[in-house]
Amino acid sequence: MRHGKYPLILTFLVPPLLLYLVFVVSPYLQAFQISTTDWLGYSAEADPVGLANFETLLHDGRVWNALKNNALLLAVVPVLTIGLGLFFATMLNMGGRKGRAGVTGVRGTAVYRMVYFFPQVLSVVIIALLWKEVYHPNSGLLNGTLRAVGLPAPTWLGDPRTAFWCVLAVMVWANVGFYVVLFGTAMSAIPRDIYEAVLLDGASRWTTLRRVTIPLLWDTVQVAWIYLAIAALDGFILIQQMTNGGPNFSSDVIGLRMYETAFGSESKFGYASAIGVVLFFLTLSVAVLALRTARRDRIEYS
Amino acid sequence: MTILDRPASEGAAADDRRVPRDRGLRRETGAANVFSHGFLLLWGLLTVLPLLWMFVSSFKSDGEILSDPWGLPGSLRFDNWARAWTEAHIGRYFLNSAIVVAGSLTLTMLMGAAAAYVFARYEFRGRQVAYYLFVGGMMFPVFLALVPLFFVVRNAGLFGTWTGLVLVYAAYSLPFTVFFLTAFFRTLPTAVAEAALIDGCGHFRLFFRVMLPMARPGMISIAIFNFLSQWNQFILPQVLMQGDDSKWVLAQGLTALAVSQGYQGDYSGLFAGLTIATVPVLVVYVLFQRQVQSGLTAGQLK
Secondary structure (H helix, E strand, C coil), rough: CCCCCHHHHHHHHHHHHHHHHHHHHHHHHHHHHHHEEEEECCCCCCCEEEHHHHHHHHHHHHHHHHHHHHHHHHHHHHHHHHHHHHHHHHHHEEEEEEEECCCCCCCCCCHHHHHHHHHHHCCCCHHHHHHHHCCCCCCCCCHHHHHHCCCCCCCCCCCCCCCCHHHHHHHHHHHHHHHHHHHHHHHCCHHHHHHHHHHHHHCCCHHHHHHHHHHHHHHHHHHHHHHHHHHHHHCCCHHHCCCCCCCCCCCCCHHHHHHHHHEEEEEEEHHHHHHHHHHHHHHHHHHHHHHCCCCCCCCCCC | CCCCCCCCCHHHHHCCCCCCCCCCHHHHHHHHHHHHHHHHHHHHHHHHHHHHHHHHCCCCCCHHHCCCCCCCCCCCHHHHHHHHCCCCCCCHHHHHHHHHHHHHHHHHHHHHHHHHHHHHHCCCCCHHHHHHHHHHHCCCCCHHHHHHHHHHHHCCCCCCHHHHHHHHHHHHHHHHHHHHHHHHHHHCHHHHHHHHHCCCCHHHHHHHHHHHHHCCCHHHHHHHHHHHHCCCCCCCHHHHCCCCHHHCCCCHHHHHHHHHHHCCHHHHHHHHHHHHHHHHHHHHHCCCCHHHHHHHHHHHHH
């Protein structure tokens, strides 16, 4: 059995490993090193400055402003998305108990699932550009609707008070469908007899959801939480394309801050890498935190 | 546990045949059904309306778009589409994206399957280390690597080339692909492989003739996942494919179209461009929705 396995191992493992080391591992390692220099990009000079970049960062109002927005995304987007996702998935999978023993979905479940998933297959760039037009103060779909029913028409993305929330809404819009399908798939793996038993005991819809479905889905919800938290720390494409962080930095996020610092007018590569390092540790701690706080006993049904 | 694409209705269909026994619940759930259906419909509308509006607007004239967002086009102006296709070069960018993704997807699948197979099926020194090195890449935000990656690609002489994009896309898709496929290869029965080896089948032949065909369902899922994420990639080309706009990918072309629309007020051209970029993806999705949905969600249900 052992004979001749090493040629295969080498030919199968070395090319991917090389590609991965060159384009993924080495940039990540370099990023940490660059973050401790004052490198201004295209010049050859990069003097080590220790942790000076991180010190500047601590006093950088723009960075804090961007972080505040990411914190808001982190607090709102996962809760809203998971809440709506669970709600719709429950409706689709077990909304229609009418006159039937057991638990079934409402009519048209397949169509709803298909439609809800639409945003997931579209590029975020398309979503951003489309919604930018939807929010357009004059010709947008939203204000067209508001005017038609005689309501005032705000400027949405042009107003520092609303711009950020408009983008946040799009983020939720774009993600809910995916989690409806994800939770729906997990729900359909729950044995039906559990629900039949609960039904016979006379449990209400809400109790069933809270006491039976969610505990059984906990693993999936936890995964959803991590993914959404990571997405909330990003948000770069939507923000860049819809508001470019404006008006007046009101919708800035950390990813955009980093991108602008590196590839904007200044090309402060050292400082940008320091922001990247901070972003990395934030992502890591959010993921670890989500894993730890959400840990419960895994329920297995055979 | 691999891909949970068992349709939700399967269990439900079996239940339909039983005698109704929960008549007491009828009234309560009847009212709740109307209520829940309302919400389902509302979200469905929220998802479809912007897309439908985009589609309809792509046939309108700029005047019609500005004066009445809800109005229907006076005639089907396909010249908007023609203008977006030729003048905004959406056609060319579409082709560029197709070329890049064809290359990167092939490379990702080849390398990912090869590495995953070795990790799943062979014992050798350093296996654990190499595996965690690969899979660890999932934890890092791409932003952190952006600055050094720019220079790695430039120093390799691959800046602004499709080859560069192909290699980088593949490299960044590897962690998840390897993670997913390793788990998949582990679920395959070992008996077949042992029998083949005893019958004198070589290790390479075993992989291509036996193991790879057996891994088809997993390969399809991860291929769909990678296709969508590579097709919709935006940050990497924006950093690595600056300058020469004849080589841009679709996402870049669309943002450029949005910028020039801002100057020229060519709303209909923008809508036409967005529609051209959206329709093929949606059509493919609708045709293969079960595979797409399970492909995108399977990875999260591990």
